[in-house]
Amino acid sequence: MREKFIEFRNVSFRYGEEQPWVLENVSFEIYQDEWVAIIGHNGSGKSTIAKLMNGLLYPQEGEILINGMPVNDEHVWEIRKQVGMVFQNPDNQFVGTTVQDDVAFGMENRGVPREEMVTRIDEVLKAVRMEDYRLTEPHRLSGGQKQRVAIASVLAIQPAVLILDEATAMLDPKGRKEIMRTVSEIQAKNEISLITITHDLQEVVQAERVIVMNSGKVWEEATPREVFAKKDELRKIGLDVPYIALLADELKRNGLEISTEPLNHEELLEELWTLHSKM
Incomplete structure (x- = not known):
């Protein structure tokens, strides 16, 4: 039986005291090695959930546990070692002058020995099929290639959880399909938890479980088949089928x-x- 890895316990969050709640009394669990898709209309709180998991934000009410550790100032750096995040625009994540420099950056910050870094760079670039571009400048890559490098940079720090926050939104259908095939293979091989926050229905149907957000609350938790059986209800809350x-x-x-x-x-x-x- 898989163990809980992420727990949201009655979590509420808002961007300022005078602002409405973006999340309100949200509770759910995500297990080790599980693939969960989080969907919802714009403004439903999906991306806020991702930032809370990574310690980029803290809840005003409730508690978040990552592998048993509460998300707070005391544990945030340890949590960020375990929770890797890839954003919608990969250009915002590039810091190196070449692909291999960019992949190495996170490991350098964590004090990974050089021999280990070289091995990991080889492994993650091969995993995302970018080994032939290791000396290429990131700005010369296509959108899909940039996203592959962004994923490799996160994988290099060996997180237990990989979050894709609309990470394929800027790609064409072929690029999205290729990236998700790669991510699916990596998730299965490395036995990591995968959380995809997306509007792409083809990504959603691949997940084991779906969490549907609506107006800052959990509207449904079920398998993709069970969720999409509620066609009329989904349309009422602004989601496609x-x-x-x-x-x-x-x-x-x-x-x-x-x-x-x-x-x-x-x-x-x-x-x-x-x-x-x-x-």
């Missing part, structure tokens, strides 16, 4: 007895093939 789920509903209305809630093309084709075989 995967096209395949809508297509399946239309087929049902036209008399096809589709028994599941398909989340991708493969599942829908399998369902249709099963129906065809029975005819």
